[in-house]
């Protein structure tokens with residue numbers, strides 16, 4: 471590893487690295503990925519153990535504090551988060567300004583940014599107490615905001631948080647209960663949703679996390695920095711891939727199903743077609759994404775529990791995966807399923823509308839963004855992020871009077 475800052479100070483040289491293929495933007499002790507082995511650790515703990523032995527709020531505590539909580543710490547953390555699940559009533563008037571058919575990520579970008587207008591006691595990103603309380607507020611309120619965005623789009627009344635429920639059961643209650651009918655938490659589905667949250671909680675310096683760091687590095691408030699992360703996550707090359715992957719599977723199913731996979735794969739291999747195999751490939755994983763394996767298991771569990779294990783979309787996904795993993799194009803480029811390939815099938819089975827998938831990803835990733843923001847600001851070497859450029863425009867020239875141009 472070359473410390474390019476020293477080289478720059480000595481020689482004035484800097485690197486040209488579009489897409490940050492080989493540039494580390496920071497030092498971090500939060501998440502470790504070994505892309506060749508297909509390994510993912512949060513604070514040293516394998517994702518497989520966290521996903522099967524811990525819940526999402528324990529994982530949040532771990533990402534924020536570096537250690538898993540003991541019982542007392544967990545109780546205190548859960549109680550603090552639970553205390554902040556409501557959002558200011560004014561938020562519903564803000565939400566009402568959106569069209570009902572607005573994309574939930576458009577709504578979430580606005581709602582999360584708007585939180586900074588409500589909590590003036592937690593907007594100083596350089597103040598550790600402000601960062602701490604804004605972190606609790608964001609983690610607590612994201613489920614409420616996502617559920618509000620959903621209820622608004624469905625034309626249903628908002629359901630208030632029920633603090634006697636767990637974090638994830640409460641989210642599902644706010645999504646699926648109505649004033650006419652309570653939501654009885656289904657343990658298997660709640661556990662599956664909680665696992666989706668854990669698997670999406672952090673993933674080191676991906677595009678949205680780097681966006682949050684860059685945005686926060688200017689000294690903006692934590693809510694604004696997280697809203698920037700939500701906006702970046704929306705793209706189909708990043709968090710939007712879960713929605714795009716399910717839309718792709720449904721599209722293939724509508725146009726002939728398993729028999730048409732060959733035609734689809736042919737298109738995905740053709741660079742001019744504009745088609746990609748969504749939910750496949752990753753900048754860092756050059757082996758099976760460990761989150762995709764866990765998601766595939768969760769998918770089987772959920773569909774089995776609901777008695778729909780023969781779901782045609784799951785069969786199609788499995789057949790598509792098998793064909794792609796035997797195809798020279800995908801093998802030679804080390805393109806494997808990523809977390810998004812199966813997460814859409816699980817969420818759809820739970821009853822989540824496709825357009826909400828990325829908002830749920832944002833809910834889960836919020837804690838990772840906050841942990842990364844805190845780490846950056848706590849680093850004595852932290853500076854405003856300010857990439858350089860290679861200028862390719864015109865050389866100096868003089869403005870001509872309008873009549874002569």
Ligand code: ACO
Pocket residue numbers: 706707708709711738739745746747748749750751752753754803805808809810
């Ligand atoms: N389908 C077809 N070809 C692909 C795919 C794909 N899904 N992914 C990569 N390739 C090809 C590229 O065209 C390129 O081919 P080439 O070497 O012949 O030019 C090669 O594989 C390498 O891919 P790059 O695009 O250079 O890899 P990069 O690291 O820039 O992109 C990315 C990674 C954005 C994830 C890409 O694989 C992709 O677009 N995948 C589909 C979208 C997706 O699933 N995104 C979710 C990522 S995970 C997450 O955000 C949670």
